[in-house]
Amino acid sequence: MSAEARVSQDDLDAIAAQLGRPPRGVLEVSYRSPDGKPGVVKTAPRLEDGTPFPTLYYLTDPRLTAEASRQESAGIMRGMTARLAEDPEMAANYREAHERYLAQRNQIEDLGTDFSGGGMPERVKCLHVLMAYALAEGPGVVRLGDESVALACEAGLRGNALPADWPTPEELGIPDYRDEDRA
Structure with a gap:
């Protein structure tokens, strides 16, 4: 089959x-x-x-996918990557999410690689992967994916493409990346 x-x-x-x-x-x-x-x-x-x-x-x-692309184009990944370097708790969550991702994939078939996706565990490379991971696992597993989903909710997708009860940016304490000069 x-x-x-x-x-x-x-x-x-x-x-x-x-x-x-x-x-x-x-x-x-x-x-x-x-x-x-x-x-x-x-x-x-x-x-x-x-x-x-x-x-x-x-x-x-x-x-x-359009919203993940919009966030990437807006430079959200730069701010997230900078936060990984500045916030040990955020970095620890990202590493744990990476290890969980690998363990789940390896239960299906071990590819013999430690590549997970989205840039994990050192940087944020792909919000499509992080958003997908957060939605598949639910809030609390991959914090930066949770944040990407929360930002997508605020962009008008709450209740139709995204859960109505997803944590808000305020509840997650997401900084306003538009105000940060990370270029």
């Missing part, structure tokens, strides 16, 4: 429409938006053709 066979055909069709191509290596829908659409899929560490694919959680909802 292929990995895709464990996911409904309706979900695979919806994901294909979201991505504009057939999905690969889908093991499950790990996050579904409040309006019922797949938002994050868990993928096999190795695709059916044998290609390694270390991205465990993959963002599929175009509303979320």
Whole structure:
């Protein structure tokens, strides 16, 4: 049985429409938006053709991918990376999230690498990965992913693409990255 066979055909069709191509290596829908659409899929560490694919959680909802791209373009990652260097508690959470990500992926198949995604554990490289990870695992696992989701909620996605009860930027104590000169 292929990995895709464990996911409904309706979900695979919806994901294909979201991505504009057939999905690969889908093991499950790990996050579904409040309006019922797949938002994050868990993928096999190795695709059916044998290609390694270390991205465990993959963002599929175009509303979320657009928002992650918007945040990246706005330079949010620079501020987050700077905070990793300045805040030992934040850095510890990021390292723990990295180790959890690897452990979960390795339970499926060990690729023999310590690459997780999103730049973990030293820097913030991809908000798509961090947002997907936070949504799949829920708040409290990967703090910077939680923050990216909270910022997406404030950008108008709360209650349709994102949970209505996701912690707010204020509840998470997110700095206003627009006010920081990190360029």
